[in-house]
Amino acid sequence: MxxxxxxxxxxxxxxxxxxxxxxxxxxxxxxxxxxxxxxxxxxxxxxxxxxxxxxxxxxxxxxxxxxxxxxxxxxxxxxxxxxxxxxxxxxxxxxxxxxxxxxxxxxQLADMDRGLSFGQDMKLDMRLDDRLETTAADIVNSRDEKGLADLIFKYGEERASRRIARSIVSYNQKAKIKTTGQLVDIICSALGCDPNARKNKIHPATKTFQALRIAVNKExxxxxxxxxxxxxxxxxxxxxxxxxxxxxxxxxxxxxxxxxxxxxxxxxxxxxxxxxxxxxxxxxxxxxxxxxxxxxxx
Ligand SMILES: C[S@@+](CC[C@H](N)C(=O)[O-])C[C@H]1O[C@@H](n2cnc3c(N)ncnc32)[C@H](O)[C@@H]1O
Structure with missing residues (x-):
């Protein structure tokens, strides 16, 4: 680090x-x-x-x-x-x-073991304390659409939480989400935006990532x-x-x-x-x- x-x-x-x-x-x-x-x-x-x-x-x-x-x-x-x-x-x-x-x-954002970054592709984890049992991947791969939408709205204050949750659940029907890069792509396709576009004031995945980090670490x-x-x-x-x-x-x-x-x-x-x-x-x-x-x- x-x-x-x-x-x-x-x-x-x-x-x-x-x-x-x-x-x-x-x-x-x-x-x-x-x-x-x-x-x-x-x-x-x-x-x-x-x-x-x-x-x-x-x-x-x-x-x-x-x-x-x-x-x-x-x-x-x-x-x-x-x-x-x-x-x-x-x-x-x-x-x-x-x-x-x-x-x-x-x-910690750059630490590949923490899996926190949307700027770099890494294993989706987000535990600051690796003694915790549940990772961010566990959450996105197991919650139902309503549970995910509520979590992203409550902890990320993300207005598009429902759209993002729908995309995550529909992706899950085909494959598990394992990396931060996969999650960024899912969020961007749900929002119809390019993560690298200059007009983005903040990265489109910021709020969803914040929500998951808060939930994983019970912040x-x-x-x-x-x-x-x-x-x-x-x-x-x-x-x-x-x-x-x-x-x-x-x-x-x-x-x-x-x-x-x-x-x-x-x-x-x-x-x-x-x-x-x-x-x-x-x-x-x-x-x-x-x-x-x-x-x-x-
Ligand atoms: C913003 S950094 C602190 C930086 C520090 N003030 C400095 O100047 O170097 C926050 C730190 O808090 C730790 N942390 C987050 N939640 C914690 C918790 N519930 N209990 C103890 N440490 C925690 C993180 O692992 C991280 O190292």
């Missing part, structure tokens, strides 16, 4: 989440440790970074990228929905900062469980910072912060989410849809 990954909204992360040299930081989606490398610069040997990820390849890259850190570093293969267990098993009581930068790293369920666990794991004045990349995730974060504010648990630092400036958008296209929300535990 290519080991390069530009952390999004890095300037705001440094500015808004200032740490003490002995802070305890949890990077719940450590990825290639782009954000954690920024934290490591602010921490002394009294500080600590706990980096979690479901993808062992990412943890290997994070280990290399944090090898010069002065602070303690603990890297754990775990889903962030298990964050309370990670604290318990490692004797950590509470943290000064818990960050989650949701979704996937650019390196929204895990996010809700994680967000519910965070308040009891933060110190007083500790911060929760979440970067989301699409409206379904952002809505869950926004509602969780609001509910915790109403319950007197959080103050919300970001009345509106922080987004990338024009320079970052040009330098790092992934940042275009990033939204950072921060809350502080009262």
């Amino acid at each position: 290519p080991a390069e990954h530009k952390p999004v909204l890095a300037q705001y992360i440094s500015r808004e989440l200032t740490l003490q040299s002995n802070s305890i930081v949890v990077d719940a989606t450590v990825g290639f440790a782009g954000h954690s490398s920024i934290f490591a610069q602010q921490l002394s040997s009294d500080g600590m970074i706990i980096g979690m990820d479901v993808d062992p390849k990412c943890l290997e890259v994070a280990k290399q990228n944090l090898s010069d850190a002065k602070c303690k570093v603990l890297l754990v293969r775990s889903n962030f929905s298990e964050i309370a267990n990670v604290f318990r098993e490692n004797g950590i009581e509470s943290a000064d900062l818990i960050l989650a930068d949701l979704g996937i790293c650019s390196g 929204l369920e895990n996010l809700e469980i994680f967000l519910d666990a965070v308040p009891s794991l933060l110190k007083k004045n500790g911060r929760a910072a979440i970067i989301s990349f699409h409206s379904l995730e952002d809505r869950i974060v926004k509602n969780n912060f609001r509910n915790n504010k109403a319950a007197g648990i959080y103050d919300i630092i970001t009345k509106k989410p922080i987004v990338a400036d024009r320079t970052e958008e040009i330098e790092n296209p992934r940042s275009r849809s990033a939204k950072l929300r921060i809350a502080v535990k009262i």
